[in-house]
Amino acid sequence: MVGVDSGAWGMASVPSGASVGRHEAVELRDGVGSRYRGLGVRQAISNVTDLIEPALRGLDASDQEAVDQLLVDLDGTADKSHLGANATLGVSLAVARVAAASRGIPLWRHLLRGGSPLLPRPMVNILSGGMHAGGNLDLQDFLIVPSGADTYAEALHTCVQIHWAMKDLLRERGLSTLRADEGGFGPALKGHVEALELMVTAAERAGFKPGHDVGIAIDVAASHFYDVEKHRYGLASEKRSLTPAELVGLLEEWVDKYPICSIEDGLAEDDWDGWKVLTDSLANRVQLVGDDLFTTNPQRLGLGIERGVANAVLVKMNQIGTLTETLRVVDMAQKAGYSTIASARSGETEDSILADITVASGMGQIKIGSVTQSERLAKYNQLTRIEDELGEEATLAPTPALGAR
Ligand code: PGA
Numbered sequence: 026m027v028g029v030d031s032g033a034w035g036m037a038s039v040p041s042g043a044s045v046g047r048h049e050a051v052e053l054r055d056g057v058g059s060r061y062r063g064l065g066v067r068q069a070i071s072n073v074t075d076l077i078e079p080a081l082r083g084l085d086a087s088d089q090e091a092v093d094q095l096l097v098d099l100d101g102t103a104d105k106s107h108l109g110a111n112a113t114l115g116v117s118l119a120v121a122r123v124a125a126a127s128r129g130i131p132l133w134r135h136l137l138r139g140g141s142p143l144l145p146r147p148m149v150n151i152l153s154g155g156m157h158a159g160g161n162l163d164l165q166d167f168l169i170v171p172s173g174a175d176t177y178a179e180a181l182h183t184c185v186q187i188h189w190a191m192k193d194l195l196r197e198r199g200l201s202t203l204r205a206d207e208g209g210f211g212p213a214l215k216g217h218v219e220a221l222e223l224m225v226t227a228a229e230r231a232g233f234k235p236g237h238d239v240g241i242a243i244d245v246a247a248s249h250f251y252d253v254e255k256h257r258y259g260l261a262s263e264k265r266s267l268t269p270a271e272l273v274g275l276l277e278e279w280v281d282k283y284p285i286c287s288i289e290d291g292l293a294e295d296d297w298d299g300w301k302v303l304t305d306s307l308a309n310r311v312q313l314v315g316d317d318l319f320t321t322n323p324q325r326l327g328l329g330i331e332r333g334v335a336n337a338v339l340v341k342m343n344q345i346g347t348l349t350e351t352l353r354v355v356d357m358a359q360k361a362g363y364s365t366i367a368s369a370r371s372g373e374t375e376d377s378i379l380a381d382i383t384v385a386s387g388m389g390q391i392k393i394g395s396v397t398q399s400e401r402l403a404k405y406n407q408l409t410r411i412e413d414e415l416g417e418e419a420t421l422a423p424t425p426a427l428g429a430r
């Protein structure tokens with residue numbers, strides 16, 4: 026919580042991920058042998074109260090860049106390991122909130138700075154696997170992109186209908202409808218093809234034409250089944266171990282057969298050569314998103330742009346640790362013609378701040394997980410409120426055009 030002289034206050038909370046990329050900023054936890062199985066954050070909190078607070082005192086809250094620069098300097102490391110990105114981001118976001126509060130305007134308006142607000146097209150988790158579910162899929166997410174929707178309200182409704190259709194389908198087939206980490210379903214399926222077929226059937230059952238009204242997005246999260254020594258991807262559910270080129274071949278096969286419009290982390294975070302093969306094969310047909318690959322880090326995104334790898338970046342604020350640095354990555358991506366997707370984490374809080382930041386920065390897409398559970402709904406609801414507030418002015422981001430890069 027941050028206060029200013031006028032008496033206004035701003036508060037923010039920060040999320041945490043289960044499938045963390047190696048190059049993410051450090052989330053400071055108290056460590057082995059301490060409370061909460063070592064996951065306590067007393068050190069991060071004392072960094073806020075003892076180190077950040079005295080340094081921040083007297084700064085102008087409306088100067089977000091100066092505040093964030095101070096946090097970066099005070100931390101003094103490349104990965105926020107001194108203060109903890111959880112400490113710096115919490116302060117950074119609380120400052121943005123208090124600045125908006127003292128202007129008496131919503132945060133998304135405060136952050137606009139002359140630009141136009143843009144409602145993001147959501148990509149919604151329907152089936153989960155990997156580190157987010159107890160089933161047997163290696164891939165982490167199967168999502169719906171409501172590509173034919175004209176408004177945010179319609180986009181959300183489309184995804185909710187497909188979520189429900191999937192629930193019916195799983196029940197009929199005697200499969201579990203218990204929820205995975207992000208609120209989607211995590212059934213024990215025979216393999217990825219069954220998951221893709223279920224996605225198509227659920228969309229059709231809900232009355233949509235896959236490939237026309239809706240697309241399928243996948244988060245392969247390949248870093249988490251990559252054997253660095255052997256340079257192979259171990260797909261346990263397919264009982265196969267693949268070379269990078271073979272995995273690209275498999276993804277291509279799926280893109281040929283199913284209406285897949287977006288692939289996230291198709292290859293591992295440091296497999297730049299594999300990523301190049303993937304990009305050369307598929308970038309003109311689907312969105313190729315770097316999450317673990319880029320970790321919302323300007324240096325890594327810069328490398329990607331230079332090498333012509335991927336065509337989109339997943340933006341997770343806690344991977345870098347301040348609002349200003351996050352917005353710089355968005356800017357850099359947009360200038361290079363890369364799409365930007367604001368993303369929540371698997372371990373989320375009830376904070377809806379991501380919605381405001383996405384609308385103000387024009388990221389165009391948002392990935393929050395499923396359409397269940399309050400920590401997800403808080404963000405969808407905030408987007409609904411913003412759409413409502415904008416009225417006639419409300420614009421839903423177009424589905425990104427491919428092949429133009
Ligand atoms: P995480 O998952 O928050 O567990 O990292 C989200 C994602 O990989 O996109």
Ligand code: ZN
Pocket residue numbers: 244246289290316317339
């Ligand atoms: Zn991911």
